[in-house]
Amino acid sequence: TQLLEQSPQFLSIQEGENLTVYCNSSSVFSSLQWYRQEPGEGPVLLVTVVTGGEVKKLKRLTFQFGDARKDSSLHITAAQPGDTGLYLCAGAEGGSNYKLTFGKGTLLTVNP
Amino acid sequence: DAMVIQNPRYQVTQFGKPVTLSCSQTLNHNVMYWYQQKSSQAPKLLFHYYDKDFNNEADTPDNFQSRRPNTSFCFLDIRSPGLGDAAMYLCATSRHRAGNQPQHFGDGTRLSIL
Numbered sequence: 001t002q003l004l005e006q007s008p009q010f011l012s013i014q015e016g017e018n019l020t021v022y023c024n025s026s027s028v029f030s031s032l033q034w035y036r037q038e039p040g041e042g043p044v045l046l047v048t049v050v051t052g053g054e055v056k057k058l059k060r061l062t063f064q065f066g067d068a069r070k071d072s073s074l075h076i077t078a079a080q081p082g083d084t085g086l087y088l089c090a091g092a093e094g095g096s097n098y099k100l101t102f103g104k105g106t107l108l109t110v111n112p
Numbered sequence: 113d114a115m116v117i118q119n120p121r122y123q124v125t126q127f128g129k130p131v132t133l134s135c136s137q138t139l140n141h142n143v144m145y146w147y148q149q150k151s152s153q154a155p156k157l158l159f160h161y162y163d164k165d166f167n168n169e170a171d172t173p174d175n176f177q178s179r180r181p182n183t184s185f186c187f188l189d190i191r192s193p194g195l196g197d198a199a200m201y202l203c204a205t206s207r208h209r210a211g212n213q214p215q216h217f218g219d220g221t222r223l224s225i226l
Contacts, residue, residue: 004154031212042116042202042217043155050212088154092211100215102154 003027004091004103012109016078021106023089024071030094032072034063037086037105079110115139118203118218125193126226133188133221135203141216143209144186146178147202149220155202161186162209190223198225 005024013019023032031050035043047056049065049072056063060083062075076083086107090100116137125131135144143162147155159168161180175197177189190197200220206213 009152029211033212033214035217040222041219042118042204043215044217045214048212048214094211098209098211098213099157100211102156104152104154 004089004101006087006089006103006106008106009104010107010109012111013079015080015110015112017110018075018077019079019108020073020075021087021108022071022073023091023103025091026070027091027093028069029091030069032065032069032089032091033100034072034074035088035090037088038084043086043088076108079108081110081112084108084110116203116205116216116218118201118221120221121219122222122224124224124226127195128192131190131193131223133190133201133203133223135186135188135218136184137186137205137216138184139205139207139216140183141205141207142183143206143213144180145204145206145215146186146188147204149200149202158188160209193223193225195225198223 007022033048034046037043047063052067052069054065060077064073086105088105090102119134145160146158149155158172159178175191179187200222202220203218204215206215
């Protein structure tokens with residue numbers, strides 16, 4: 001069973017600060033997805049990365065897939081209260097194994 | 113407009129009393145998934161339908177069943193809920209069954225057991 005470890009588990013910062021959260025595994029993934037889940041709602045897809053070393057930007061969010069496709073990071077610049085939520089990474093082994101393995105998430109709180 | 117709709121948003125049932133959670137989608141996606149998410153834990157896949165083909169996860173308890181009467185609807189039946197089944201239940205869809213396919217989630221049903 002593939003495991004995805006996310007760190008930190010909890011992060012509380014002030015508005016305007018930068019932050020990075022991590023998603024690590026000892027397994028190789030063919031693709032990795034990042035979701036944000038707000039309290040009382042379902043996860044919403046932010047990005048999918050598929051190529052080792054790939055970097056994708058979504059406004060103030062920068063996602064990177066590790067060269068070996070075992071890890072990923074999410075960097076947020078100038079965090080805002082609206083960024084508050086649970087950030088989940090989910091990896092797919094690929095090929096005939098299409099299922100997503102989710103990490104436990106990083107719970108981010110951005111204080112005004 | 114919501115594309116994956118789960119009802120009810122909150123469900124309270126008694127220990128051992130059967131309960132059904134529902135999910136509908138307007139995306140016409142082939143795949144529908146049911147996940148269980150407990151506090152501070154990762155969503156755990158229970159089973160999924162690829163079209164009419166039902167796929168159960170090996171560690172999903174027999175207590176959990178599912179039905180997909182048509183493309184749009186999928187139900188989660190818990191035959192005899194125990195206290196350990198209290199959780200958020202998430203329904204998701206994807207167009208195809210591939211790891212790089214985005215999954216579209218509903219807002220979940222939070223199940224409480226008395």
